Amino acid sequence: MTTLPSLGNGLAAEPIVARLLAQPGLQKVPSPKLDLFIARDFIGALLCEALIERIDAVRRPSTIADANGDATFRTSETGDLSATDPVVQAVEARLAAFTGLDPAYGEPLQGQRYAVGQEFKGHTDYFDPQGADFAQYCSVAGNRTWTVMVYLNQPEAGGATRFKAVDKIIQPETGKLVAWNNRRPDGSLNPATLHQGMKVRTGVKYVITKWYREREWA
Numbered sequence: 001m002t003t004l005p006s007l008g009n010g011l012a013a014e015p016i017v018a019r020l021l022a023q024p025g026l027q028k029v030p031s032p033k034l035d036l037f038i039a040r041d042f043i044g045a046l047l048c049e050a051l052i053e054r055i056d057a058v059r060r061p062s063t064i065a066d067a068n069g070d071a072t073f074r075t076s077e078t079g080d081l082s083a084t085d086p087v088v089q090a091v092e093a094r095l096a097a098f099t100g101l102d103p104a105y106g107e108p109l110q111g112q113r114y115a116v117g118q119e120f121k122g123h124t125d126y127f128d129p130q131g132a133d134f135a136q137y138c139s140v141a142g143n144r145t146w147t148v149m150v151y152l153n154q155p156e157a158g159g160a161t162r163f164k165a166v167d168k169i170i171q172p173e174t175g176k177l178v179a180w181n182n183r184r185p186d187g188s189l190n191p192a193t194l195h196q197g198m199k200v201r202t203g204v205k206y207v208i209t210k211w212y213r214e215r216e217w218a
């Protein structure tokens with residue numbers, strides 16, 4: 001088996017985009033405004049189930065940076081997944097091979113759970129350099145570069161991810177990956193990555209998220 005090389009932190013987006021485009025079944029959302037990719041069946045249902053179990057074991061109320069006075073802005077639950085767990089390691093290896101993004105720059109894999117009525121309102125995944133919490137979140141590893149997210153199940157209704165600036169609504173499906181560059185090709189932060197996790201209407205929604213940084217995650 002050949003091992004694909006790591007392609008860095010994603011700030012140089014071109015090699016990451018090329019690696020993604022080489023993956024069978026990958027869809028690029030056609031827009032000049034941002035690099036946004038979708039791949040169905042990125043991981044299988046059994047691995048998704050195992051990850052859901054792990055999330056349920058560690059979940060706690062989600063938080064946001066730069067409190068905005070809206071207590072209902074992000075109402076989901078979040079949990080950090082253990083890097084020593086073989087199930088987590090399997091996903092990490094698959095993510096690294098698929099995207100080329102170097103795991104050394106990645107935050108710990110996180111899980112999110114949304115019950116009926118829960119959501120994450122419109123936001124960007126990068127931290128606002130003018131925001132009150134910027135130093136706290138970014139002084140060590142720098143700001144975020146890429147986001148990679150995988151839906152672990154399919155709620156009966158609701159729970160889509162909406163990218164307003166490009167008028168794209170992505171429906172959750174078990175094992176489906178969504179990846180985007182939080183920057184423009186020149187490396188500047190891209191406000192067109194604004195997105196929201198829409199309210200779950202029926203059922204429950206689970207995702208995993210992996211965020212990459214400018215500098216290594218210690």
Ligand SMILES: O=C(O)CCC(=O)C(=O)O
Nearest residue numbers: 120160161196197207209
């Ligand atoms: O749950 C979703 O669809 C989006 C989640 C998200 O945007 C985030 O966790 O940053």
Ligand SMILES: [Fe+2]
Nearest residue numbers: 123124125195
């Ligand atoms: Fe997000």
